[in-house]
Amino acid sequence: MVLGGELAKAANRLLEGRHGRLGAAALRAALVDLYEFWLSKAAAAAGVDSADPGVALVAVGGLGRRELTPFSDLDLVLVHNQNPKVAEIADALWYPLWDARIGLDHSVRTPGEALQVATEDLRTAMGLLDARHLAGDAELTDRLAVAARDQWRRTARKRLPELLDSARKRWQRSGEIAQSAEPDLKYGRGGLRDLGILDALAVAQLIDRPGGELLEAKELLLDVRTELRRELRRDRDVLTAPEADLVAAELGFGDRFILARKLSGAGRAVGYAVDVALRSTVDPPRGRFGRRPERTPLDEGVVLHGNEVALARDAVPAKDPALLLRVAAASARTGTPIAHGTLRALADSAPELRTPWPADARDALTELLGAGEGLIDAVEALDRTGLWARLFPEWGAVRDLPPRSPVHAWTVDRHLVQTCVEAAKLTTTVSRPDLLLLAALLHDIGKGREADHSELGAAISEQVVRRIGLPAADTALVSAAVRHHLLLAHTATRRDIEEPATVNRIAKTVDNDVVLLEVLQALTQADSLATGPGMWSEWKAGLVANLVARCGQVMQGKGLSAPAPLDERQRDLIETAVRSGHGEVLISSQGKMATVVLAVPAGTELLAPGAGVLALHSLEVHTATLRGHGNGRAAIFTASPKFGSLPDSTLLREQFARAVAGGLPLEQKLAAKERDYRAPERVVAKPKVLWFDDETGGPNTVVLELRAADRIGLLYRVAGALRAASAEVRWAKVATLGGAVVDSFAVSPRGGRVDLAWRRRVEDAVIAAAS
Incomplete structure (x- = not known):
């Protein structure tokens, strides 16, 4: 226990920088040296002696790779040749580490047992590829390491489907490094675990060793992970905005936004490399009976070659400006990746699309943008090879641009593509789906500059759409949609849509253009869904739909319908409050959204006590309208519980009555609640x-x-x-x-x-x- 305690103290001294703060890479190296020194001493004390063959202490995982980050578990294997004292040796090694609360992933096995487990467990098989000798019988360690690598080379190709399935499940759980607002550095797609896959495929001689770009990405991911754990003093791999500011400062980046762009670029490089590696090894192109794969036509000059989209034999990229877009559209439409050779050929010889684009190029772009989920990988493939920037040079300003608002789940470029994915589901709701898709692609193109992004985006989108070759009226509509893409959401959620002045202002803003209004309605939904969880709801959809309907009435000259009057239950509630002289409550709900009506006699304070009591019950208020009836008033709230369920109506009524009468100390109770949930x-x-x-x-x-x-x-x-x-x-x-x-x-x-x-x-x- 003393030894383990000394180890923990020494590790803390390194983290605290008592003798000078170490850089991220130097800290990892120092931790490796520290643990190796302690483990070698502990192993010798436990009876692991190089002069006595038959027992060896082997490091795998981060310690085996010499990439140990703070607060990582130690992955250790005690290898033996039927040594009768191995259980005692293991206890002498493991217990001091447990007592010191050092994370430990351990096993005690013979070489044969370790290899047998590796045949059954993919994680063990890949872990043994990092095996490195620490103490004891070095020959035993070498024998295990060589045998594990030989076994992996023989069996790797058969285990690739299992590896791919495991990776996909992990990606689904942890999301992506690239274009994510809160990346998981280890398990996310494009993270450290994927770099481990590339190393394993290289050991199996199925792909080349990772090159310079991937090694730089690995170093960045390790550095960020190291600083994140050092700052938090615990084992965490998800980088959120507050920690990102600290990590960026320690690594010498100007701010977290610069760091986020670097991380996104690294994640994209690793993610793309893993995609290409798994595609070429797990399911390489092949036809029946081992023949060449069949070439199925998909479009002019585009074929499905095995499991990839490729160029037809007679395609001539240099003479076909629209070929690039047809390839991308075919990939997005079929959900099939573009062959790496095809991307190279297009990058080398595809001509620039001149202004205005030919009609077949415009048609292919609409098909691409309307393809749904397949658009994401198609755009990523074009962007990684510089082809997307040829089509849209303006994209560079938003590429990997982190969001300024915490409600956004993606970087700006990914958000734009995700908005197109959502807009594709709404194309049947508008008369001009092509303009909706263009507006979705460009609505935030003005971000990343010192200007109002809607106004700047409108100007940029006008240039883009004019270059594509749309008529002046269509260009103006897309530009207006970009300029006003926040109009409906902001108005519906921040203004009283029953106000005639509000409705008339919206109708005037869209110049009474019914097509623009319907495009804005669909764009509002797509934009909200692509922002992040909880940004679109039935309540918000209802507000926007009601606002659009009222604007439609004005545009058609029908005049606005009067606001809905108080219903009979609401009027009865007010009359009850007037008779009793107390506050009264009525709750109704649909799903998680509740309507809470609070009634009081005229002249009695209403909004503040009502809002205070709802806050006590953790109800998040969305709207509040004050209405009068007879000698009383009512506040009609729409609200939803932040967590849990709706409060008991009897308790809510009792507390509201006390609050109205001044008998409930709301200020103190809310302050206490704020302290509890700070x-x-x-x-x-x-x-x-x-x-x-x-x-x-x-x-x-x-x-x-x-x-x-x-x-x-x-x-x-x-x-x-x-x-x-x-x-x-x-x-x-x-x-x-x-x-x-x-x-x-x-x-x-x-x-x-x-x-x-x-x-x-x-x-x-x-x-x-x-x-």
């Missing part, structure tokens, strides 16, 4: 207030928009601040975006007019409440 400290932007004067139809009413970090009870505090500042609230919309919110309120002065002094008083109060 997230890790993070740097947050200061709250900001924006004013919009022309977005309500009511007299003397303006929209106040608050942008701030999310926190428990924020709506309660802001509602109280508005009331204290003499601002009456007509409706509220709450949009939560990761750790931030955009809360909008239609407000008017109580007993006065909207003027500068009132605005300043309200703004100061709201910012103070949100800070």
